[in-house]
Amino acid sequence: MAKRKREVTEAKIERFIKEGRGQGTGKDYLPWLKIQDVPSEGRATRGVGWTTGRRHELMSDIERDYCYLLDYSDNVTDIREQFPLLPLEETLMIAEKLGIKHPADPKTGVPVVMTTDFLVTYKDKEYARTVKPFSETEDDRTIEKFEIERVYWETRNIDWGIITYQDLPEPLIRNIEWVHKEYHNEDVPELGHFAVQNLQRILATRLYDGEKISTACLACDEQLGLEIGTSLAMFRHFIARKIWSVDMNERIIPSLAAKDFTVNETVVSLAKGG
Structure with missing residues (x-):
C-alpha cells in the first residue's frame, strides 16, 4: 500500500x-x-x-x-x-x-x-x-x-x-464512553416497542429494588428469553438517551447497584429512533 x-x-x-x-x-x-x-x-x-x-x-x-x-x-x-x-x-x-x-x-x-x-x-x-x-x-x-x-x-x-x-471530569467522561455506542441500539427496532417497554418495566423494578446492575440485567434476559447481554446493552441505551438517570459523576460499575437510579421517561420516547 x-x-x-x-x-x-x-x-x-x-x-x-x-x-x-x-x-x-x-x-x-x-x-x-x-x-x-x-x-x-x-x-x-x-x-x-x-x-x-x-x-x-x-x-x-x-x-x-x-x-x-x-x-x-x-x-x-x-x-x-x-x-x-x-x-x-x-x-x-x-x-x-x-x-x-x-x-x-x-x-x-x-x-x-x-x-x-x-x-x-x-x-x-x-x-x-x-x-x-x-x-x-x-x-x-x-x-x-x-x-x-x-x-x-x-x-x-x-x-x-x-x-x-x-x-x-474523568468519572463522567468514562461513563459517557461506556454508554456512548449504545445511543443507537440495534435491538430497539428489532425487539419492537412492546418488548422494549416490557424490558424497561422489569429491569427498572429490579434496579429500584437495589439489585446489582449485572444481576438485574441477567435476570431480565432470562425472564424475557433474550440473548445474554441484551438487557445490559439496553440499560446503557436508556442512560445514553437520558430515559433513565444514574449518578454520572461516579463510575458506573455493573457489579454494583445503580446509584441514584431514576426513570425519567417512558419508553414511548424511543419512537424518535433507536
Whole structure:
C-alpha cells in the first residue's frame, strides 16, 4: 500500500478548500483535517456523534474525551472539530504583527492552515476551544501558536480558551464512553416497542429494588428469553438517551447497584429512533 503524502503544498490547500473542508454545519460539516491527513497523538477516533450524527475526526485521546463531554450536554447543538483558521492570509498577517513565525510544513516550507480543535455551538453562541495536555501548554512555541489563535478568534468576538485534562471530569467522561455506542441500539427496532417497554418495566423494578446492575440485567434476559447481554446493552441505551438517570459523576460499575437510579421517561420516547 502506498504511503499517504502528508506534506502541505499550496495545491493541497486549494484542493481542501474546493472539497468544502471546514465548511458546513451539523451533519454536513467537513473537518479541515481527517485522521489520515496527520500523524495522530494517541488513539485517533472516528466516533459517530450524538449531537451531529456524523463521524468525528478526533486526533488524540483528550480530543475524544472532550467530544464525549460535548455530546452529553443538552445545550450543545453543534460540534465542529479541526476547524480551519481561514483565510490563510489572515493568520499570516496576525503572526507578522505579533512578530511570531507562522507554522509551516517542515519539508515544503509552505505555510499551513492553522486549526482550532473545536468550534462549539452552545446555547446558540459559538465558542472556540483548543484541547491539549497541560504539558504542551508550557512549550514556548506552542504558546506562540496559541496567541495567533487567540487573536484570530478575538477579531470575530468569539470566546476562545484552552482545555486540559485538569478541566475534564474523568468519572463522567468514562461513563459517557461506556454508554456512548449504545445511543443507537440495534435491538430497539428489532425487539419492537412492546418488548422494549416490557424490558424497561422489569429491569427498572429490579434496579429500584437495589439489585446489582449485572444481576438485574441477567435476570431480565432470562425472564424475557433474550440473548445474554441484551438487557445490559439496553440499560446503557436508556442512560445514553437520558430515559433513565444514574449518578454520572461516579463510575458506573455493573457489579454494583445503580446509584441514584431514576426513570425519567417512558419508553414511548424511543419512537424518535433507536
